[in-house]
Amino acid sequence: MLMRSLYLQWLPNFITIGRLVLTPAAIDMIVGEHWRAAFAIFVLAGASDALDGWLAKTFDLRTDLGAVLDPIADKALIVSIYATLAIKGALPPWLALLVISRDVLIVGAVFVAWLLARPMDLRPLPVSKATTAAQLLLAAIVLAGEAFAFPLGEATSLVFAVVAALTVASASVYLWRWVKLMGPDDVGA
Template identity: 35%
Template structure:
């Protein structure tokens, strides 16, 4: 019993000591999400834009601090992409549901969510089968994130100034949609290759 308590205290202390400045900045992005959604729901488009911009700045700062001052942690490596994904997904969904001068199409939000679900389920399935899947994003994955952030920034900016711009936003949606689907297919392809390679290795060992 005492050993279990000691182990629990040790794990709690380790988690606490790993909460450095980069991790605190990462968590602040998660905390900002409900405030961002509320700002959009009540028409405070300037506040929503400010929260999104500040969240993007914290993303840049936490990465810089972690690299420059050697403060990379295991929990940070897990929380950082999770915080980014939660912010992007909640923003896209909110902008497709609330009444704003420039809304995102619902099909765009469904595409983004479906891609993330497929990737997550695929990685979980590979993990259960004992196949390690590298989480590091590919070039097209990074391009997808960049286009999504750029699209959201443009939509939030024109909502703030109250100017409808379907001529700009709709083509940007289709471009981002195409790259998002392509990145999802690339992850599926990588997962299938890893699974087939692992299966071949197992067959060789059994022979």
């Protein structure tokens, strides 16, 4: 009974680790231009993100490890997919650079805060959740367009703009929180 309980407690973490494992598989499929397989793997990875979060919240299976692994898995998937899609010409390089820069900024800020013994609150902000959802949706749209050979058209430019705006807004909020956290200890005293 205890062993089954431990497995259940760790189920969301196992799903998150699975998403980490799926990331290089999706990248390999994109590089090889196996677009349908890349799309299927990406959808599976996205579904796993929703599933692990739902399980953790619904059944109170949250763990400290999961709180760290989940954003790492999200960032690994998004950064890898955006970089590869830009290299393959399926996504504008400026957008990929913006998305990747935001994640590098966040990871760098968390690392510096940790080095200075001023750890940041790692709970995702609403703007961050919206940004991640929009970034994942755009990647799915681009992959589906490649997989099923349908033209993305002008509406895609609007989605690019929404993703860019959310990415800049999210980066700005994190940067503001980080600057506030790194300020003098006696500010506002």
